[in-house]
Amino acid sequence: MLSTILFLAVGLSSVNAASRSSFPAICTNSTLLIDSLDVLTTAQECTEIDGDLVIQYASDYPTAIEFPNLRSVFGSFLSINFNQDISVTRLSAPNLTAVGSDLYISRWVNLTTINMPVLTAVNRVRLNHLPALTSANFLSTLESIENNYEVTNTSLKEIKNDRLPYAVFVEIFDNKELEKLELTALTNASYNIALRRNKPGVEVSLPALKEVFYFELQRISGLEIPELESAIGHFIVNDSTVESLEAPKLQSVGLWYDPSISITNNRGLIIQNSGSLKSLSFPALEAVQLDLVIRNNSELQDISFPALKRVTGNIGLEGTFESLNFPELEKVGGIFSLGNDEAGFSCTELQGFKTNGTIRGAFSCPEYQELPARNSSQGSSKNEVEDWLKWTSPSTGFGSLRSTSAVVFAICISGVLLVL
Template identity: 80%
Template structure:
């Protein structure tokens, strides 16, 4: 009997000790786990789950590698704030972290080269900002669910790729001096914007599943893959790029909505400009453009064709050395039509039909370019201006497709759909 009692006691003690060793420190249950010293960091490294936010502040005694070896989930945000530029940390690692309920926001770690979070799949928002030495952030590829922003600014990443993420509100990729490729191959919808600005010249962009986006703006790109894009609710802009061709085979509408609270010049319509390598573009399904349609300063572009375009709400501005421009279905231009053409012998006669049949609401200029009018910055005035355009109906009959191939046609029109969000 005594031996049995001793055996059971030993078993009880053995089972008790591991449970005791698995207990987590109380700071893991804080609404904010503030890490501001190496001592606090060592304690926090025992956490498996953090009930609130992890906030890392500057400390002079941090090691070169900050690792959270046991961390699996954060019920709040994972943040860094108020870092001095001499922070020595070069690597941030959480190899078991799968979920951050709110934001991952890492900023101003100027020596950080690596963020290692290979199984992080679910967050609300990611913001990587002012991390000029960063060359690896594997969680950007692992993310499967994100409710808000996907922002990467001022890093040394060469590639940003993800084949799992279906949705993001904002996708903003700015000032990444080494970036060569940007691929979100599963992304189908961006409810606000997708924008690349001031990155390394020549970024290759692939968005093969994208169907709808609000604002769409690309700068310094060398290629753009958007085979499924059907609607751009705000504007579509390609600027200052080395892309040789643009194809949007399913794009039907640019601009179904405007926001009078935004300076109206930011609601820009369809703009393709300052891209000296561009030789061709194809928008075979495009029917309507709200606000302006502008194609300027693309020195290698000689042929323009919008075979299905019926309406442009604002102004049309074309300037270049065009040999042919074709808009066979054009019915309505809500603003002015301005065509500047340096091609010798170009004939504007056929375009006069738009002016005489009432297709163009405003003035007509060809072959000398007339600068497009500046819209009012007043919210009330800009709102009235757009609504006037929306309600205006052309008495014209459109531009026939049988016109000369050398004729240049430009116009503005808009769909009658106005979405007020």
């Protein structure tokens, strides 16, 4: 029996070695540089590429570039910084399942299609300056990303994925035709989820998301985040047509961790410049690190944070709302500024927060006072945190929100930034 097993093992090894020996030699290069049709033709025989696959401009490429046999690239799959008007409209690797490092395609100005229908694993995805791109099917098949999920300047109408549970960055910028972003399996984004300068009115669905560091959405018309519990850095919605914002499980925006190792451009909870916004619902929100700002949302009539206890920085509210509700508010570390032109609006109850010491800084109502500029240096942040902790009593302070996981995360993310 043992001899049979050894025979089979040796046989399989020999078959694999023979298969590898049939590869063109360029498949084992540390960098397989494709810069002509001749090299492309040879590379199309590769089933595996040991190093990086790099495509450079060549005038004799066909309109469709295909790697019909390619199953894995152990390094990066790169094609960036074409200065010429490359004529290629289709890039295809129908059997590619894994890319060990980056998949980075940039500046193919006529590329309409990226066909990689079975790609499931990659370290980082970056699609950049592909203004004609309307199809990239691998965006929906990916199951594992160690770092970035970036889609910038394309003509994609939808970005959907129901398999990907984690990414460091999710950055969706400058996509002029984008109407929908659905990442239904994503539970954690350890650096950010950001949408900026896309087609106005993007619908965003993140039904499994529980934790994110920076959360910044612009030009959205809808947002689904029923499971979100923590935005470790900040939560921002700006310049949008969304009518309702609901975060039923969001408990905190900003967590305390060692400010000497943390990223310090947290901005707090900011919702502004969204003229269609009619309702807010943050029923579980207890704490906001840095500022709470709600401004220039002309349809918003009522503001209620029924569980909010602590705001480290400032509160800035401006609009024509009819009612405000902060029944549990205990500490505001900065100023409380409220601007309201609604006839008959009374500041009396809010004035009580200043009288009883809840508001540490100045109180302004109904005239809006601009919030003070914030110094984002780490030293300044550390001083502000220490000053806040001295002012706040141990029983009600943000100190109770500290956690080992938050400290560990801050250390890890600092390491990621150093690597980048």
